[in-house]
Structure formats: C-alpha cells, structure tokens
Amino acid sequence: MAERSVEKIRPERAASGIDLLVLEGNDAGKRFTFDGAEALIGSAVPADGIELCDPSILPRHAVLRTHGDKWMIELLDPLAPPLRINDRERARGTVRPGDRVKIGRVVLEITEHAGMSLRGILQSGRRRRHVAELDRPDTDRSGSTLIPAVSDDADASGTLLRPISRVAIDRGHLTVLQGAHLVARSRFELDAEVTTLGRSVGADIQITDRGVSRAHAELVWEDGALVLMQKSPTNFTFVNGDRVTVSRRLVEGDKIQIADVLVLQVEGLPKRSSADPGPNSFGDLSKAMEARLRLERQIEAEFLRRGSMLDVDVAGSSEMKQPGTAPAHIILSFERFRDFVANTVREFGGKVLNSNGDELMCFFEDTYGAVRAGSAILQRLGEFNRTQNLLPKPFRFRIGIHTGDCLVDLVNGRAFSPLVDLAGHLQKEAPVNGLLISADTLAVLPAGMPFEPAGQIARHSMATYRLTSFLD
Numbered sequence: 001m002a003e004r005s006v007e008k009i010r011p012e013r014a015a016s017g018i019d020l021l022v023l024e025g026n027d028a029g030k031r032f033t034f035d036g037a038e039a040l041i042g043s044a045v046p047a048d049g050i051e052l053c054d055p056s057i058l059p060r061h062a063v064l065r066t067h068g069d070k071w072m073i074e075l076l077d078p079l080a081p082p083l084r085i086n087d088r089e090r091a092r093g094t095v096r097p098g099d100r101v102k103i104g105r106v107v108l109e110i111t112e113h114a115g116m117s118l119r120g121i122l123q124s125g126r127r128r129r130h131v132a133e134l135d136r137p138d139t140d141r142s143g144s145t146l147i148p149a150v151s152d153d154a155d156a157s158g159t160l161l162r163p164i165s166r167v168a169i170d171r172g173h174l175t176v177l178q179g180a181h182l183v184a185r186s187r188f189e190l191d192a193e194v195t196t197l198g199r200s201v202g203a204d205i206q207i208t209d210r211g212v213s214r215a216h217a218e219l220v221w222e223d224g225a226l227v228l229m230q231k232s233p234t235n236f237t238f239v240n241g242d243r244v245t246v247s248r249r250l251v252e253g254d255k256i257q258i259a260d261v262l263v264l265q266v267e268g269l270p271k272r273s274s275a276d277p278g279p280n281s282f283g284d285l286s287k288a289m290e291a292r293l294r295l296e297r298q299i300e301a302e303f304l305r306r307g308s309m310l311d312v313d314v315a316g317s318s319e320m321k322q323p324g325t326a327p328a329h330i331i332l333s334f335e336r337f338r339d340f341v342a343n344t345v346r347e348f349g350g351k352v353l354n355s356n357g358d359e360l361m362c363f364f365e366d367t368y369g370a371v372r373a374g375s376a377i378l379q380r381l382g383e384f385n386r387t388q389n390l391l392p393k394p395f396r397f398r399i400g401i402h403t404g405d406c407l408v409d410l411v412n413g414r415a416f417s418p419l420v421d422l423a424g425h426l427q428k429e430a431p432v433n434g435l436l437i438s439a440d441t442l443a444v445l446p447a448g449m450p451f452e453p454a455g456q457i458a459r460h461s462m463a464t465y466r467l468t469s470f471l472d
Helices: 285-303 327-347 367-379 381-387 418-429 439-443
Strands: 018-024 031-034 038-042 062-067 070-075 083-085 088-090 092-095 100-103 106-112 145-149 160-164 173-178 187-189 194-198 217-222 225-230 237-239 247-250 255-258 262-267 304-314 351-356 359-364 397-409 414-416 434-438 451-457 462-467
Touching: 018 327, 070 083, 083 092, 088 092, 225 237, 285 304, 285 397, 304 327, 304 367, 304 418, 327 351, 327 359, 327 367, 327 381, 351 414, 359 367, 359 418, 367 381, 367 397, 367 434, 367 439, 367 462, 397 418, 397 439, 414 418, 418 434, 418 451, 418 462, 434 439, 439 462
Parallel strands: 397 434
Antiparallel strands: 018 031, 018 106, 038 062, 062 070, 070 092, 083 088, 083 100, 100 106, 145 160, 173 187, 173 262, 194 217, 217 225, 225 247, 237 255, 255 262, 304 359, 304 397, 351 359, 397 414, 434 462, 451 462
C-alpha cells in the first residue's frame, strides 16, 4: 500500500451530539436528540429519524449527518423550498449549537446535548503500569524502584508498592508528528507491556482533546509484536489513513492518528516482512475471536444491568398546540413537563436516559422504584397542570414499564436492549393517564400490588397488567 502523507490523513472526528428544539410549527416544544451518524428529517421517517408533523414537511424532507466536530443538514428533495440556516437560504450547510434552521414552516434551534454515545464503553477499571512510565521514580533504601503493583483482580484503588529492579528494555518508541500541544512529551517509549492512550488522566499517553475518548486505544506487546487495540466505539483511530476497527499489528514507520488531532509515528521496530499478514488482517482467526470474546465480556461486565425501563409519553401532544398559542408558552410548558418527569424519576432512584420529542425513557435498577415513580407521576399530574402548564389543554400521559437485562451506560444516558422497545410498546398500549406493566415486571413486585390483567400484546405474546390505584 502506498504511504500517505500526514497532511492527507483527515478522518472525521466524532461529534459529541446535539438536541433539536422545535421553536415554530405544529411540533413546537418538542426536543429531539441526535447523536448518531445520520438521521432523516420528515413526516414519514424511520423510528430513529426526526419526525415532524407539520403539513409543510415532506415525507423525506432533509437529512442530518455528523460532519467532523460539527453537523451537516442537507435538503433531500430538490423541488422543496431551500433550507434557511440562520436566515440564509441553503440547499445544505453545517450547523452547530446556537444555530437556527427553518425547514418548511418549522424552525429548529440547535442546542448542545450532554448525554451522548457510549463513550468509554471499553474503559477498564484496571490500570496497568510499568517502571518505564515513571519519569522520576521513587526508590527504597536498597536502590530498587517502587512502582504500583496492580493485580488483574483489583482496581487502581487497591494498588500496593512493591520493589522491583529497573531493567532497561528497548522496544522502540513513538514520535509526535502532529498535535504536540495535546500531549506532555514529543516522544514516548514502548517498553511497557501495555500503553494506554486517551483523554483520561490515568492514560499513559493523555491526549487533551474532546474528540478523543477517555479510553481511546491501547498498544499491546503480543508474542514480540506491537498491536494497536481500538477501545473507543465512537472516536476513531487510523493507521496510515486506514481506520482500525478492532486491532492492527504495527511496524516501523507506521503512522497512528487519534481522531483528527494527533499523529504518532512508530520508530525502532522491524519492518514488515513478506510473511506478515498485512494491515487489514487479524493474522490469526483464533486471536481475533479471543479479542472479540474479551470485548464482549468487558462490555457485559461494565454495562449489563438488570432493572426496569419506564417510558413516559404525552398523549395527544399535537392537539395541545392550538393555533394562536404563544410559541414561548408551548416551549416552556414542554420543558417544564420534562423537568417534572425527570425530578420525579430521580426521587425514586431512576435516571432519564433519553428525551426525544414528547417521550422520556428512564432506567431503574429497582423495579419497585420504577412502579412507584410511574404512580407518582400520574398522581402529581393534576398539580402539574394547575401550576406549571401554560397551555389551554392539560398534559396527559401514557406510561409503560418492562423489566429484564439491559446494556446501560448510566454516565452518558444510553441503553441498548430489546427492553427499551418493549417498554415503548407497553406505553403505547397503556390507557391515557394510565400505567401498564409486563408480567416480568409484576413477577418481581411485592405481593398485593394494585394491578389487574389488561390482556396481551399479541405481537410479542406479552401479558400486561394495569395499575388500578395510586401507590402510597
């Protein structure tokens, strides 16, 4: 493969995510979260799209894409009126937090969203250290170097100091070609068994840029070869311009690019021989499968939780936004609705994972806490409408709760599991101002709870139960 110059290596950095707040149009007050690679905008889009119900919106009107550290919005139908980005007519253009975009008669404001993708999904609680990392090692009276001794079964808080002898090891080094202002040194030795790279303060090579994940990548010595292990699922690593998806063996002269901010060159290693499997190969299927198994186990160990998903949705939200209602009243009322639900969820030990439009998905490790939160939301709804709602029509809710295993990132507010979808189906089947739970949820609740059978969701053969009275 022909060597590429550093200047030509320009991978896009994963953006941190945004919310789209509807300021004008039939959907005024709705908020949509975008943290993926692409989402369609229109009146008839997939579930992961941004669905707008205004009659001025076409079925597939525009598309929003991640574009470096910004976002790109593009008109899909050339016959549609042009977009207006900050009052400038455009067929396509980049947007950032603070911008306003007009699509048809709908006005969207781009705002920052703190809870994002599963950053650090592979970040291990264990920190490996090597004597070569210590620029100024402490020593005991015998002259031996003291370094942290970390067991594979212990985290960094359980480290002990043990004496070892300093051994000179020369395995090559990394030289910084680009982005020297983001790291502490211009050269890093490769004599540790594992060298971690990332934004975390515990990383061996700490990179101070938000486009870099806390646990971004690792350099590991395996059977005498240096291997780059990709750790971040959202921010990319490239070798000689090629994206590393899982792992990549490195040789003399390889250029490692972290996101689009730092370029490191490998020096002091043997050049690739004709027997080397090459840059796009694992080289050994069994090793690749072992790496995959380690990854799956680590994801489960750090993110697999058993608990309950509570889904809250506003019933008939479009009817609440009557013509002539002040947009500020719509926006403020729906913001208050989200705060009301989020505060109640936190009160009972839960966390709001996502908020799209008029729907909030929440996770509870305690199922009883989830049911109590759902009951409290309905019980307090009358007071909320009297004191917080500025609209002529009252807020009405549907709530669904399902229980089981789920991959949940509580720090960044994301979940990946059929549990989320099933909670959503229960919510859609729930009566207005009612709470519907699954048989799996009822099975772990205390006996005598006020629920009655409510039939089945045929599509999933799921028995459901309806709350008949508020909980104390």
